[in-house]
Amino acid sequence: MLGVALLLVESHMNFLASTLFAFASSLGYSLVMVIFAGLRERLALAPVPRLFAGPPIGFIVASLLAMAFMGFSGISTG
Numbered sequence: 001m002l003g004v005a006l007l008l009v010e011s012h013m014n015f016l017a018s019t020l021f022a023f024a025s026s027l028g029y030s031l032v033m034v035i036f037a038g039l040r041e042r043l044a045l046a047p048v049p050r051l052f053a054g055p056p057i058g059f060i061v062a063s064l065l066a067m068a069f070m071g072f073s074g075i076s077t078g
Contacts, residue, residue, distance in 0.1 A: 036065065 004025045008018045039061050048057050 032065070032069070036062070039065070 004022055008021060013021060040058065043057055043061065052060070
C-alpha cells in the first residue's frame with residue numbers, strides 16, 4: 001500500500017482520480033489475495049513432494065502468479 005501512496009504523490013493526480021486509483025488498487029490486491037488463498041488450499045490437498053512442501057511451493061506459486069499478471073502490463077499501451 002505504500003507503493004500506491006508513492007505513485008499517487010509522483011503522478012500529481014487530482015482528488016477524484018487518486019481516490020479511484022487507490023480503490024482500484026485495493027480491489028486488485030484483494031483479488032490476488034483471494035486467488036492465492038484458493039491456490040494454497042488446493043496445495044494443502046495436493047501430493048506435493050516433501051522437499052517442496054510449505055514455503056517453497058508457496059514461492060513457486062507466487063512467482064507463477066506474478067508472471068501471469070505481468071501479461072496485463074502491456075494491455076494499456078496498445
